Amino acid sequence: xxxxxxxxxxxxxxxxxxxxxxxxxxxxxxxxxxxxxxxxxxxxxxxxxxxxxxxxxxxxxxxxxxxxxxxxxxxxxxxxxxxxxxxxxxxxxxxxxxxxxxxxxxxxxxxx
Amino acid sequence: xxxxxxxxxxxxxxxxxxxxxxxxxxxxxxxxxxxxxxxxxxxxxxxxxxxxxxxxxxxxxxxxxxxxxxxxxxxxxxxxxxxxxxxxxxxxxxxxxxxxxxxxxxxxxxxxxx
Numbered sequence: 374x375x376x377x378x379x380x381x382x383x384x385x386x387x388x389x390x391x392x393x394x395x396x397x398x399x400x401x402x403x404x405x406x407x408x409x410x411x412x413x414x415x416x417x418x419x420x421x422x423x424x425x426x427x428x429x430x431x432x433x434x435x436x437x438x439x440x441x442x443x444x445x446x447x448x449x450x451x452x453x454x455x456x457x458x459x460x461x462x463x464x465x466x467x468x469x470x471x472x473x474x475x476x477x478x479x480x481x482x483x484x485x
Numbered sequence: 486x487x488x489x490x491x492x493x494x495x496x497x498x499x500x501x502x503x504x505x506x507x508x509x510x511x512x513x514x515x516x517x518x519x520x521x522x523x524x525x526x527x528x529x530x531x532x533x534x535x536x537x538x539x540x541x542x543x544x545x546x547x548x549x550x551x552x553x554x555x556x557x558x559x560x561x562x563x564x565x566x567x568x569x570x571x572x573x574x575x576x577x578x579x580x581x582x583x584x585x586x587x588x589x590x591x592x593x594x595x596x597x598x599x
Contacts, residue, residue: 408588473528473530473586
């Protein structure tokens with residue numbers, strides 16, 4: 374069965390430090406996509422970054438990068454130089470056919 | 486472009502009442518989705534519509550029905566609301582660009598069933 378696992382329910386990080394949010398996945402499909410979304414306290418879902426299973430390079434979008442290790446089935450989100458505005462819930466998701474399979478999320482709090 | 490819009494933003498129902506949550510997108514996307522998000526949890530798929538004229542069950546369809554009215558609109562109906570359906574409901578639509586299936590989300594509807 375397809376599954377996304379986020380093992381960190383919550384994290385505290387000092388402002389300006391880098392942070393890694395863990396995500397592991399399980400699928401038997403050879404073709405899939407992995408997403409990270411941010412959900413601030415206001416509730417909206419904000420798309421951050423995408424990695425395709427056949428992509429040769431790790432995805433990057435500004436301060437966000439995805440550490441994709443296919444053999445280990447992990448797709449960790451790295452946020453460089455964290456900011457107070459990065460405090461939010463972060464969800465990892467996997468694209469399976471027409472559906473997105475979601476992890477339980479990690480609550481990230483950035484300390485000043 | 487408004488993106489994905491949902492109405493209402495907030496709703497309080499009594500057990501047994503019915504209501505319809507409305508969702509519309511103006512991005513010409515083929516696929517649309519309804520999720521629920523319970524406190525402290527991720528999203529769970531209720532129903533989805535891969536294209537106009539089709540609907541399919543997701544992970545938690547019981548107690549809900551959907552209608553894909555046209556390409557723009559996808560509604561979710563609770564026929565007889567139960568307290569277990571208290572949740573935040575998100576509608577989303579999907580665009581595929583260069584193989585990427587990014588989903589765009591509406592602002593959510595916060596539903597309380599007493």
